[in-house]
Amino acid sequence: MAKIAYILLCHKDPDAIVMQAQRITDAGDYIAIHFDARAPQEAYRSIRRALADNPNVTFARPRIRCGWGEWSLVQATLNAVEAAEQAFPRATHFYMLSGDCMPIKTAEYAHRFLDEHDTDYIESFDFFDSDWIKTGIKEDRLIYRHFLNERKHKRLFYAGLNLQRKLGLRRAIPHDLQIQIGSQWWCLRRRTIEWILDFTRQRRDVMRFFRTTWIPDETFFQTLVRHLVPENEIESRTLTFLMFSDYGMPVSFYNDHYDLLVSQDFLFARKISPEATELKLRLGRLYAAHDVEFRISNEGRSLYKFLTGRGRIGRRFGLRFWETESSLGRERELLIVVCKKWHVAKRLLAHIRQLTELPAVDYLFNEADTPLPDLGGIQTTLEKRTRHRRALMRMLFDYFETNRLIVCMDPSNLDLMQDFASDRSETRILEIDCQFSDDYLIGHAHRVGLAGEQTSAATLERILPTIRNDLTYETDRIRDADFPHYGRISETAPPEENAEKIADFLSISRDQAEQLARTEYLFAD
Incomplete structure (x- = not known):
């Protein structure tokens, strides 16, 4: 042994x-x-x-x-x-x-x-x-000689290093x-x-x-x-x-x-x-x-990264500046469906396509495998799509030969929404408010790596309030952004009330909007 x-x-x-x-x-x-x-x-x-x-x-x-x-x-x-x-x-x-x-x-x-x-x-x-x-x-750790402690004698440490560089006193490994x-x-x-x-x-x-x-x-x-x-x-x-x-x-x-x-x-x-x-x-x-x-779950590092990235204004980074691409076009209209439960938004988009024939793209900034046409390579990675967001969107408008396009976004993509809303084109946002059961939040923790198969019930119980608060924080940020064309439908609201918001969002008749609001199992998990 x-x-x-x-x-x-x-x-x-x-x-x-x-x-x-x-x-x-x-x-x-x-x-x-x-x-x-x-x-x-x-x-x-x-x-x-x-x-x-x-x-x-x-x-x-x-x-x-x-x-x-x-x-x-x-x-x-x-x-x-x-x-x-x-x-x-x-x-x-x-x-x-x-x-x-x-x-x-x-x-x-x-x-x-x-x-x-x-x-x-x-x-x-x-x-x-x-x-x-x-x-x-990095390399200087090895190829030059160090006799002083950098923390105690910083000036002398770097003076000695610079002198060796100047005199060419590199040594072989x-x-x-x-x-x-x-x-x-x-x-x-x-x-x-x-x-x-x-x-x-x-x-x-x-x-x-x-x-x-x-x-x-x-x-x-x-x-x-x-x-x-x-x-x-x-x-x-x-x-x-x-x-x-x-x-x-x-x-x-x-x-x-x-x-x-x-x-x-x-x-x-x-x-x-x-x-x-x-x-x-x-x-x-x-x-x-x-x-x-x-019970080995090994979620420690991802859980720490999640928890330390929350809970303070600024939330880790300031607003992105990205590139300053030209406008999507003054005559164009970008419709953004925002929902944390991706399957709910996709379900609604599928019915919108059938009813209105509007081109719609699922979570193109969140899912790498979202079906997209070949746009010269700009669509190949999430990083490229996000970095060149306006160019990507212009190309999608051109590809579908339309001036109205629907896309889905996660509530965490507030910076994207703000960028598009600041464009000369018109941006409309429809947020879908869903209820989150503990079972759903546990599944979410597993999907994003905050928990593993063996994560204890006590650990899950401790992080669930943080996850729930984080989701609430995301939607509060969107509402506080005060977008000019913003609507919100809710799982707990009657279909008639949701239909009114959908009609305004899509610029369709009340009857069509009610059909969408009454989509079977729309909010089901």
Whole structure:
């Protein structure tokens, strides 16, 4: 059975470190601790005293003064790995952790998972071809030497970099290495760890190279594992669940994230807020539990993206400017049917086509597979359609040889509606107000990736009000936009009332409008 030696890099909160070590070793696993040499000496002594009698705990020697982005983080990790490799000959796997990590599965589950997968888990993507680095310097991390910390000595850091560029002091990357990049939170088999340690003793040239690279904890182990281990024995992912905000900062988890965390396909999570004491207690008890069944839904990242994109004016982006295309035509009339339940709008459009013979196009800005004629390639992707919206619409008017055209849009497309409404052509909008049952909202959450097949009922119950409020917010925005030709039909309104709005929207007789309003099963799900 798998036995894990955890490599813990930490610099604060000695009480939490002791608790984490006790939790891990109580489950039969091991831990090697590197406590930052910058931290108070008394804090380190208190950890040593509390764990002195625990045979499954060892400490890295010597302790390193660590700095973000520096080689010191890699050296501290190597010191802890060497200590664990020597102290725990029965360890089958070595798992990298920080003091902010907590288990989100039982030890029993983790051991079984590793037994079933003879694999090294480490993110490793090609340094030059991937887009893993989003901001900051890229190639310069490697080809120039870095002796100062960019965060502490910003001016000197970039002065040194610019001087090396000016003097042409580029250096070669070791010829037999293909540099990789990825998260520093990995889980490696014992054989791989032994190979890495042997490599560090034999290849002093590689060690010299990495010592003066910038942020080597994202490249060192990632590159060596790819160099030493067959590709089919590497899974390029981490077993630690972590997310980053739009600003590149780690997302913290709080007490109400328990259900979300345990349903993710990971063994640990980072990073747990220091204030989330209840969450820490629950996850701590979880690791020691037995016979726990986990329902994996893996919706965490999409759910976080959804929730953080809501709830503030501006909603993430200002109004788009896009391109300034010419007018659709002063004599033309664009009719927009707006509905969140796409099947309802499509059902109404099908009957409008039959009754009026007006050309109508379904959700062309929302569904990539909406049937469209060949318009020279502008119709091939949603991105092109949206970017060239006015050109696309002009071409559709020309294709159908008409001055009146109906299209469907999702309520989230307010920017499109406002753009068309500002045109010299006439834009009419008919919004269809539908009722949303909990079952429908759950289905919607599944369709858009906010929930998976195994998402717990408690998680769904917690996000349903947010989804419902979001749908209400979208329709409120449309009504607040005060479009000059706006009408609204409702699922709860009588057909006669809806017919009046449909007649105004389509400029048809009241009798025709009533036929449309009485469309059989119009609002049915």
